[in-house]
Amino acid sequence: MESSDDTEEPPLPLALSSFQVSEEFGFLLPDPLTELPAPYGPWMDLAHELPQLITSHQLRSRVHQMPQLSTQHLQGREELHLAHLVLSFITMGYVWQEGEEGTVQVLPRNLAVPYWEVSQALGLPPILSHADFVLANWRRKDPNGPLEIENLDTIITLPGGESLRGFILVTLLVEKAAVPGIKAIVQALGAILQRDEESLHRALQELAGAIGAMSEALRRMHDYVDPEVFYSVIRIFLSGWKDNPAMPHGLIYEGVSPEPLAFSGGSAAQSTVLHAFDELLGICHRQDTAAFLHRMRDYMPRPHRAFVQELRGAVSLRQHVLSSGDARLRAAFNRCVGALTDFRSLHIAIVTKYIAIAAARARARRAQPSARAGPSAGKPPAALEGKGTGGSHIFSFLKSIRDTTREGMISA
């Protein structure tokens, strides 16, 4: 909540609401819309049938029959986000329907033009991003019920059944667990300006606790997502057309640009949470990894990108803790860095299970002569074996990020 008029505290340096960050939901879109206005029925109809249309190889022909709709009836950011979500899922299904060996070079104009317009309005790229896949893709089964996985569902889905649902919703729970940490950022920066060490200490405790809770949430991936389904069915639909050997030339958005455009696929590397924590804690990643992470900021909603930018320019927490010489503050700061390092180590273990081990199993299966084509048949994308859907070389990248996080500790 905003501070009320009768307090005498000086204004805090950041107001979350001016960056479209919610006190309750953090970077998640608060209670997203689930239906678009009536003129957009053709989009919604396709979007609701995506898994069946993809597995029966009918989506591309259904897209070709779709009318080209004007985007002028879309109003407000909720409608725009839902439109982006819907068009993103249709596009990923369209491109990857036949697996990595049957991609397309052109996204047809009736899809590409409105998709481009909606993307421009939101400052998002015209590809599925974390902002669509997770932040705008949730609803409560019981509208008055809690934000627990049992009471949650996705709005739009793709092949992958319960594992896809689990993958999206567990990631949502990680975003939700981060919320007290996001609020702690504002408290910490305010406390530095007010020279209030007690309140700074409290904020750092909050932040360390929130990062710990994010790890707890991340662990739930094991309960809800089957590695084989993730690797062989789900992953290809998150893949982009930048640095991807399966689509080396990118994609032509017909009616938008005669030249092909290249965009990275969806990845939680686009989640604003860890970018914000890294900036607050002054974590310095190595140049090549930092370049990739910074590029991922272009895939965040515009106001969230601005929030990270604002943190980059804010007063240095690290310098403050160093120059204070306060051992209690230093310990609290290091608890945050330690929790972030642990989160990243846990994430590496998850990626090992869901990509490296799953890839080895898939390779063994591929060696069998009966392997069939198409993602719905469970043939995994070989082009992405050592790479993330965002296009990074996974393990050296993730370990470097984890190690430079640990190096952010302040020694006594």
Ligand code: HEM
């Ligand atoms: C099965 C689950 C997951 C898998 C297989 C996975 C895989 C990956 C991969 C391959 C990357 C490298 C970047 C890329 O090219 O995409 C990555 C990066 C990243 N992922 Fe995940 N991820 C999973 C779940 C999550 C969840 C739930 C979160 C939390 C929001 C998360 C947060 C991140 C972050 C922040 C990065 C950037 C590197 C960093 O800052 O440490 N991931 N992930």
